[in-house]
Amino acid sequence: MQIARQFAAGHSRIRIAGQTNCGAAVTLNRGVRAATAEYVAILNSDDVWAPNRLDHLVRALDRDAGLDLVASGLSFVNDEGVAIRNAWYEEGLDSFIARRDPGLALMDANVLMTTSNFVARRRVFDELGGFADLRYAHDMDFGLRLALNRRRIGFIDRELLSYRVHETNTIKENHAGVRVDWAMVASFFLWGLSHDEAANGARVQQAWQILEKHGLTRAAQACIAYFDANPSGSLATNGLPADADMKSKLLLAV
Structure with a gap:
C-alpha cells in the first residue's frame, strides 16, 4: 500500500482503496463498482503485464464495438521470474483457437487463466453482474457467462501477460x-x-x-x-x- 501511495502522489487520476482480505471476487466487484471509465482492466498481485499490453487490448475494443471483453495469450514464469513451459496451457490454447466456440472451449480448459487477463467494457458488469463468490473459478464463470449470453470475447494470440506459478497459487491449494x-x-x-x-x-x-x-x-x-x-x-x-x-x-x- 505504501508503494502504491508513493506512486499515486501527484497523479490525481489514481485512486487507492484498502480493505481487509475478503476474497478475490468480493474485492474485484468493489473495484469494478468504483470504476468510472469505459474500460476495466484487472491485474492481480503476482502477475505481470507486458508494457504494451493495454495498447493492444484497448485498441481491439476501440476498433470493434461488438467486443465485450478482450484477453491475450500468456507466458508462465516461476518465483524468480524465469520463463517456464506449460504443456497443458499450450494444448488448451490450440483447442480454444481451433474450436471457435469460447463457451465449450472454456468448459474444457480455462485458457483465459486469470482475471489479470481481462480487459472489459465497464457496462458489461452492469448488464451481466459481477464475479461470483467462488474461490477458484470466478474468472472461468465470468467468461462462460459472457458466452452463455452471446457476448463476444476477443483474443489476441500474443503473450502479453506473464502468469506467475508458485507453490502459494490459490489454484494449487x-x-x-x-x-x-x-x-x-x-x-x-x-x-x-x-x-x-x-x-x-x-x-x-x-x-x-x-x-x-x-x-x-x-x-x-x-x-x-x-x-x-x-x-x-x-x-x-x-x-x-x-x-x-x-x-x-x-x-x-x-
Missing part, C-alpha cells in the same frame, strides 16, 4: 475444491444452454462429453438438479456457491 468450483461453473453454463435445446442441442451434447472426459458428470447432474429447483440468472446470484451441504456432496462426486 485444494485440488478437490478446484474441481467442485469447475463443476458448478460448467454445469451452470450447460444448464443455461439446455433452456434452448432446439438451438443448442449439439452444444449440449458436446458439453456433456466434456464433463465426462473430466470425470465431472455426477457432480454436474447434482448441480443441474439444484439449478432446476433454485433457478437464477447467473451463478453469482444463485445459492449453490454458499450452500455448504451441497458443496460437501459435490466433493464426494468429483
